[in-house]
Amino acid sequence: MSHHPRTAEAIWQDADLPARRLAGVALNPNAGTDVLLRLLACDSAAVRMVLCRDRDLPEEVVNAVVTHPDHRTRSFFGANPHVDPAQRARLVDDAHWLVRAWLAQGPGFPHGRSELPEHTVVRILTTYDNDDLGTLYRQVPKSARWTFPSHPEPKVRAFAFTWWSELTPREQAALLADPDEDVRERALRHDRDLDPEYVERALPDRSCHARTHLLMHGALSHRVVEQVLAAPVGREDLAMIAGNPSLPLDVLALLARDPDPHVRETVAGRTELTAEQRQALATDADPAVRTRISVHPALTEEERSAIDYQVGSDETFGHFDIPASMYDPARSRRHALSGHPLLRRRAASDPGLPPDLVALLSSDSDLGVRVLLAQNHPQAPAELLLDSFLEYTGRERWSLTTRPNFPTEDLAGYAEAADPMVRRLALLSPQTPPGTVDRLSADPDPDVRADAARHPRLSRRRLGELLDDEELAHRAGANPALPASVLNRLVASLAG
Known part of the structure; x- marks a missing residue:
């Protein structure tokens, strides 16, 4: 088989109207185990993809998925963020490389329920090729991070380097002296950035990722610093060393007066600045520099308020998922x-x-x-x-x-808003009248139409129309207002 299977987008693009309708049925909360099993047995790859990837599944259906004869179908399940990861882990020894690859890749972002059992991660590390590990690091349970550095399997110990900076000095030293040559070599590669002589030898003389990494995080020798000051390779070189913890303080003082405001802004984030340096940066000509120094931890509230900083609201304010x-x-x-x-x-x-x-x-x-x-x-x-x-x-x-407390009551009035995203609020409310939902199902905005097609108060007449609509059939098929009898009738009509 080709190592370039069809993408999920291509599979969906090829799906005809009946397949898209049934893909919606696969997500319908009223679809019982018997319906889901019949969908799993159908000919449409799009239906099986949605069923296996995009919802939680009862155990009887999971059993049928992990033993399904089609490897693509099993691979869809390997990246399902909705099921218990222990169920996905049943694919760990699958016969096909694509299934194993999708399991190692895991759910995309947002990750959903992604942490595999520790014994599954160990099995992957010890039996899969390195090329198949994908984004496995996102699926390692936090408890395993403390056992991996001393694990009896060298390949597992080697994976501990993913969290090298979180390891204790004792753990790092043990890995540097590991009995396995490959583990020692990987430990050395992580540790050698702290050796100024190595950084001096390894520093590329052109702008590239390796040069950026070493200038920002490597131990800088006086010779490297002098080279960068005298003849920077790229315009960002000085800003890179300005944030490096190993930079000598006299050079930091020099860069605090650099003509490039980006360099001075980086310097303004350093905790080692003297009171005089902080004062100079607080009156810098560039607003970004003044703003950066204004949050310096050494400043008093009175000193902060005296700085002419600029704070805008034209940036992204999102969920950080930091404990x-x-x-x-x-x-x-x-x-x-x-x-x-x-x-x-x-x-x-x-x-x-x-x-x-x-x-x-x-x-x-x-x-x-x-x-x-x-x-x-x-x-x-x-x-x-x-x-x-x-x-x-x-x-x-x-x-x-x-978010947990977002209100869903009394939002129907937003159906008249000019902003389509605000109109969508009306479709979060279970009390929105059927006539309003019907009207929004023909809204100019595609997201509004899609939300309306799944709303449980969509009229039976309009729901029937949308089941035959090329764009919205899959949304309508998932509508919880569809009774089990209708779902059974739709499934009975599939070919395959």
């Missing part, structure tokens, strides 16, 4: 009480922020603070979530509707 354990509660409190909106934004991103600070930041004057709180705190209040959605129009706006 509360990664935040310092005392620092988050200081930041929440700061007069600086960028520090309050940092506090607003902390999912562990206590209730008093959630209440405080919910009425913050800065849009970024309010939206970041709404996107990241599990107890963000419903009013804040809705108001943030209505005011924020940047990327990841719709993800606000997926």
Whole structure:
């Protein structure tokens, strides 16, 4: 078989109207096990793809999927983010390379339920080719990260380098002296960036990824620093070394006065700056430099407020998926009480922020603070979530509707809004009248039409029309208003 199987997009593009309708049925919450098994047995690759990849499945159907004779069908299941990963793990020893590759690749972003059992990850590491490992690192359970550095299997120990910076000095030293040559070599490759002589020898003389990595993260010798200062290869070279922790302080002082504002902005992020250097950067001619130094941890609130910084709201405010354990509660409190909106934004991103600070930041004057709180705190209040959605129009706006407390009651009035994304709010509400849902199913915006086609209050007449609509048949097929009898009749009509 070719190592270039048809893409999911191509499979869907080739699907005819009946197949698209049945793909919707595959996602319908009223589809029972018998319906799902009949869909799994049909001829359409598009139907099997949607069924195996895009929903949770009862155990009887999972059993049929993992033993399905078609390897493409099994491969779709390997990347399913909705099922228990232990079910996907049943494919670990599949006979076909494509199935194994999709299992190692795992669910795309957002990852959904992605962490495979530790014994499955070990099996993959010890039996798969390196080329098949895909994005396996995203599927390793956090508990396994502590066992891998001392695992009896060399290939598993070698994978611990994925988290090299999180390993203890003792673990790093053990891997550098590992009895396995390949493990030692990989450890050396991670460790040698800390050797100035190695960095000097290995530094490419042209702009490339390797040069960027070494200038930003490698141990810089005086010779390398002098070369970069005297004859930078690229315009970003000076900014790269300006952020390198090994840069000598006298050179840092020199770069604080560099004519390139990007270099000075990078310097402004360094904690080692003296009071005089901070003061000079606080009055820099470039607003980005002034803004960067204005959040320096050594400054007092009074010093921050004296700086002419600029904070805009034209950026992305999204969900960061960073656990509360990664935040310092005392620092988050200081930041929440700061007069600086960028520090309050940092506090607003902390999912562990206590209730008093959630209440405080919910009425913050800065849009970024309010939206970041709404996107990241599990107890963000419903009013804040809705108001943030209505005011924020940047990327990841719709993800606000997926937050735990987002309101779904009394949204029908938004069906008249000029903004199509606001019109979609009406389709989150179960009380929206059937006539309104019917009208929105013919909306000029494709996302509005798609949401309306799945709304349970879509009229039976309109739902019947959409089941024959090339664009919306798959959405209509998933509509929970379709009774099991209709689903059975639709499945009975399939060929194959």
